[in-house]
Amino acid sequence: MSTFIIQDKIDELKKILHQSSDVSSRVLEKGQAKIGFFYLKSMTDQELFSMAIYEAAKNYDGKVDIETLENQIIQGNDVKKIKEKEIVENVLKGGVIIFVEGEEEILSVDLLKFPTRTPSEPPTSPVIQGPREGFVEDLKTNVTLLRRRLMSKDLVFKSLNVGKYSNTQIMVSYIDGIADKKIVDQVISKLKKIDIGGVVDSFYILTFLERRPDSLFKQIGNTEKPDIVAAKMLEGRVAIIVDNSPIVLTVPFILLEEMQSSNDYYTNHHYSSFVRVIRLLGLLVAIMLPGIYLALELHHYNILPLNFLITIADTTQGLPFTPFFEILFIFILFQMLYEVSLRLPSYLGLATSVVGALILGDTGVKAGLISPPGVIVVALAKIALYTIPEQSAQISVLQVLFIIIGGSLGLAGIVCAFIYFVNYLNGLDSFDTPYLAPYSPRVTNDLKDGIFISPITELKTRPRSIKNKNKVRLK
Amino acid sequence: MKRSISVRQTGMLCVMMILANKILLLPSLLYKTVKTDGVFVVMALFLVDLLVLGAFLKLKFAYPDKKLKEILDCHVGTILTKIIFAVLMTFFIFKVFLTYSIAFMYLKQQVYQNEFTLLAIVCVLPVINHAVLSGLRTFSRTIELFYYIVVGLFMLCLLIALGSFKQNPAYFIAMPGDFAMAIIKNIFSFGDYVFLFLVIDKIEIEKKDVKRLFKYALFGIALVISLFFIYYSIYKTTAFMHNYAIADILTITVEFNAIGRLDIVAMVTIMMLSLFQMEIFHYGFCECFVGIFSKLNKIFAVVVFDVMFLMIYFILIGQYETMVLYEQTWLPYLGLVADYVFGILCFTLSYLSKEKNKIKKNKRDGYEGDHVIESQGDMLVTEVEEPVEKEDLETLAEQGLNLQGGGNEDSQNA
Numbered sequence: 001m002s003t004f005i006i007q008d009k010i011d012e013l014k015k016i017l018h019q020s021s022d023v024s025s026r027v028l029e030k031g032q033a034k035i036g037f038f039y040l041k042s043m044t045d046q047e048l049f050s051m052a053i054y055e056a057a058k059n060y061d062g063k064v065d066i067e068t069l070e071n072q073i074i075q076g077n078d079v080k081k082i083k084e085k086e087i088v089e090n091v092l093k094g095g096v097i098i099f100v101e102g103e104e105e106i107l108s109v110d111l112l113k114f115p116t117r118t119p120s121e122p123p124t125s126p127v128i129q130g131p132r133e134g135f136v137e138d139l140k141t142n143v144t145l146l147r148r149r150l151m152s153k154d155l156v157f158k159s160l161n162v163g164k165y166s167n168t169q170i171m172v173s174y175i176d177g178i179a180d181k182k183i184v185d186q187v188i189s190k191l192k193k194i195d196i197g198g199v200v201d202s203f204y205i206l207t208f209l210e211r212r213p214d215s216l217f218k219q220i221g222n223t224e225k226p227d228i229v230a231a232k233m234l235e236g237r238v239a240i241i242v243d244n245s246p247i248v249l250t251v252p253f254i255l256l257e258e259m260q261s262s263n264d265y266y267t268n269h270h271y272s273s274f275v276r277v278i279r280l281l282g283l284l285v286a287i288m289l290p291g292i293y294l295a296l297e298l299h300h301y302n303i304l305p306l307n308f309l310i311t312i313a314d315t316t317q318g319l320p321f322t323p324f325f326e327i328l329f330i331f332i333l334f335q336m337l338y339e340v341s342l343r344l345p346s347y348l349g350l351a352t353s354v355v356g357a358l359i360l361g362d363t364g365v366k367a368g369l370i371s372p373p374g375v376i377v378v379a380l381a382k383i384a385l386y387t388i389p390e391q392s393a394q395i396s397v398l399q400v401l402f403i404i405i406g407g408s409l410g411l412a413g414i415v416c417a418f419i420y421f422v423n424y425l426n427g428l429d430s431f432d433t434p435y436l437a438p439y440s441p442r443v444t445n446d447l448k449d450g451i452f453i454s455p456i457t458e459l460k461t462r463p464r465s466i467k468n469k470n471k472v473r474l475k
Numbered sequence: 476m477k478r479s480i481s482v483r484q485t486g487m488l489c490v491m492m493i494l495a496n497k498i499l500l501l502p503s504l505l506y507k508t509v510k511t512d513g514v515f516v517v518m519a520l521f522l523v524d525l526l527v528l529g530a531f532l533k534l535k536f537a538y539p540d541k542k543l544k545e546i547l548d549c550h551v552g553t554i555l556t557k558i559i560f561a562v563l564m565t566f567f568i569f570k571v572f573l574t575y576s577i578a579f580m581y582l583k584q585q586v587y588q589n590e591f592t593l594l595a596i597v598c599v600l601p602v603i604n605h606a607v608l609s610g611l612r613t614f615s616r617t618i619e620l621f622y623y624i625v626v627g628l629f630m631l632c633l634l635i636a637l638g639s640f641k642q643n644p645a646y647f648i649a650m651p652g653d654f655a656m657a658i659i660k661n662i663f664s665f666g667d668y669v670f671l672f673l674v675i676d677k678i679e680i681e682k683k684d685v686k687r688l689f690k691y692a693l694f695g696i697a698l699v700i701s702l703f704f705i706y707y708s709i710y711k712t713t714a715f716m717h718n719y720a721i722a723d724i725l726t727i728t729v730e731f732n733a734i735g736r737l738d739i740v741a742m743v744t745i746m747m748l749s750l751f752q753m754e755i756f757h758y759g760f761c762e763c764f765v766g767i768f769s770k771l772n773k774i775f776a777v778v779v780f781d782v783m784f785l786m787i788y789f790i791l792i793g794q795y796e797t798m799v800l801y802e803q804t805w806l807p808y809l810g811l812v813a814d815y816v817f818g819i820l821c822f823t824l825s826y827l828s829k830e831k832n833k834i835k836k837n838k839r840d841g842y843e844g845d846h847v848i849e850s851q852g853d854m855l856v857t858e859v860e861e862p863v864e865k866e867d868l869e870t871l872a873e874q875g876l877n878l879q880g881g882g883n884e885d886s887q888n889a
Contacts, residue, residue: 153717300586303739409598411739412582415746416598419617420605426616427609440620 006036006101028057033064033102041095045113066105069098078110080252114249122224130182130266131227138171139243158189164199172251180467183431187238202249216394219430221250221257236468240354252433252466258388262335264453273452279450282387287398290327291406293377297323299410315371324407326475330370330378423471437465479677482684486617487622492667495575495752498721499581501664502569504707508657509649514703516657520665521696527818528668528692532685533825542676544766550824558766564763566813567804570756572787576798578749579717598859602775606754607761611677613726614708628744629698635737636705636724644711663806668816670755673762803828
């Protein structure tokens with residue numbers, strides 16, 4: 001290692017960073033010693049830098065060298081000696097690099113500072129009872145949120161960086177002694193293989209972890225709540241925390257997880273079971289109701305009760321569209337309104353509702369363009385979709401498919417399609433865990449936390465459908 | 476890598492595979508020959524089926540991890556093995572076709588009342604093809620999930636029909652000759668358990684599970700026989716006119732609470748049962764195909780099945796009546812060979828294995844202290860099992876979980 005000529009080194013570093021405008025450097029001459037500081041204005045706490053480093057060095061009485069700086073001048077900060085090749089990496093992570101002319105060693109002081117938000121209740125998973133904290137974009141805060149819930153020496157965080165340009169830090173977290181090491185190794189190995197320009201959010205790496213990336217169905221769990229992640233890790237799952245993302249991924253994933261909510265464990269188990277049944281019904285209604293309605297209306301009207309048939313016949317008489325196009329039209333209308341309501345500023349939300357519900361819906365029916373049963377069926381399916389909001393994207397696609405199948409092939413088509421999709425889901429394994437467990441294949445032990453949930457005192461063992469090392473949860 | 480199915484899943488397959496083609500047309504066909512004694516014909520044929528199931532279990536325990544092809548190759552030679560597979564292949568494709576013809580003719584006549592044929596093929600073939608390609612374990616899981624729904628719906632049909640039950644008709648009225656003729660004529664509708672021989676290496680079963688498997692089989696049989704009794708009790712002398720037993724027993728029930736026609740329950744049951752039965756027999760066809768043409772994979776088998784299926788439908792038969800005629804004329808011979816002759820053969824093979832094992836044991840006792848060299852080709856040598864993770868086996872094997880690898884085992888192998 002050679003000694004530094006401060007200005008040359010600063011110029012060299014600026015060149016490496018393409019003379020970026022947020023690059024900053026300062027040189028302090030103290031007696032015969034010449035000290036260089038190099039950092040990014042956008043990533044460091046400049047106030048702290050001035051007070052704790054620059055001013056402290058300036059006011060120090062005595063000879064200033066690397067040892068003095070490390071041990072006496074810069075105290076109480078995250079100071080470390082680094083190698084020359086690590087300079088850029090440390091600068092990019094909010095470090096202040098310190099050189100002393102004529103010396104070989106380099107210091108890096110971690111003064112990373114960027115705007116963060118405080119943990120708050122995530123908008124996607126509000127609860128009536130239970131913790132309201134949610135993950136934030138800052139990785140360190142997220143790690144703290146998990147550590148607070150699992151104060152164990154066995155809680156492990158393994159760090160790695162992914163992304164050629166983003167160099168995003170990813171933490172693979174698990175509980176040693178519960179999680180299966182093979183799954184941890186598989187996750188780490190899959191993450192290491194990722195060669196991508198940048199990871200902007202955890203969803204960027206989600207696809208790389210899935211066994212069938214081209215599948216419509218979600219194969220990796222995701223949540224914004226630390227209590228959910230902690231509970232899942234206690235069952236033997238592995239969490240993947242990505243810097244700059246409030247969404248934490250968990251593997252292995254089974255479909256039943258979507259029926260579960262953190263609320264279920266904080267309320268009476270009878271009520272929780274009831275709510276889970278409602279969610280399952282909601283899922284089935286959301287996927288199949290418009291398709292079944294079309295199948296009955298077009299192919300099997302003789303099966304319908306007479307009064308219902310008369311109502312439908314009365315209301316659909318004189319419509320310009322065929323029943324198939326009518327339902328498809330209403331469905332697209334609802335989907336458009338949904339997309340608009342997501343993107344419009346909140347103060348326009350009310351206006352959208354008025355336009356959607358009153359003008360388009362009511363006037364559409366009055367004008368004889370769409371029928372009231374059609375509107376009710378599609379609206380019911382759309383509302384039912386949000387009993388499982390995490391699967392809303394997948395269910396929306398399935399709704400369209402079932403509308404087409406129900407309209408063209410009738411009930412036989414719907415039964416065939418349903419069996420096809422169940423068979424497809426049975427072929428999906430997430431990290432060697434059957435997707436439809438514990439029902440297919442049946443794992444009797446895990447049924448205690450299935451659609452019907454037992455009290456926590458009964459949940460004595462960890463799920464057996466998920467590979468884990470320690471089966472006993474409660475003694 | 477082991478990709479087997481559990482006893483529970485096998486039992487459910489046993490129930491599913493016997494239901495569909497016996498609950499629609501068969502009661503009416505039997506009534507034409509032997510009147511209400513049709514129910515005893517069914518009992519007699521089921522008894523033989525149970526013997527075939529017994530033969531399967533004997534063979535399974537004699538050759539725990541061997542494929543049917545390996546067993547047959549060893550004992551009857553490659554050429555005869557291929558001939559047996561060809562017969563079974565024909566048996567299975569006609570089984571699929573029979574189920575398809577009856578179930579979807581019912582849907583066409585009762586529900587769709589227009590050009591449904593092509594639509595039915597469009598929606599049936601992709602589903603059963605996908606199930607076969609996704610592998611036995613995957614579709615066994617699917618059947619496991621639907622089992623309670625289907626059986627529940629079936630029992631609901633029987634329960635609703637009980638409302639129309641008035642008095643028992645007279646039994647034991649058929650002549651012995653007619654009875655024997657009815658057995659022979661309808662033999663093709665039975666013999667479904669022969670499928671199990673084709674997946675003999677993929678079923679995990681121990682001797683203690685035999686009872687459990689028979690319980691499932693008997694439960695399925697009990698369901699069919701109950702249907703026969705109820706059907707004959709409801710229709711008595713007009714049973715020959717009602718070709719769709721499970722649906723017809725519901726048509727004369729009163730509307731309950733104005734919720735519409737109750738035969739929708741039967742309709743959904745028929746759809747599901749038919750699909751599952753077709754999946755099972757389609758899988759059997761593909762196993763036979765791969766057994767004959769060992770260099771070709773399952774995708775090829777599926778394509779051949781589709782082509783043959785469409786050819787049979789559009790060129791050879793095309794009509795439901797023709798299929799029913801075939802079922803009563805030459806298909807029984809195929810059923811006789813594929814099921815019963817094959818069953819007897821397998822039963823004999825399992826005894827042959829026992830005898831050879833005895834000789835082997837005697838030899839071993841005679842040369843005490845000598846090291847017995849095990850050869851892979853020798854069927855009689857017990858295989859040394861690869862070490863399997865204890866943790867997984869302990870907890871999961873019983874419940875049908877096989878956690879190694881993904882679900883699409885057959886397509887991956889292919």
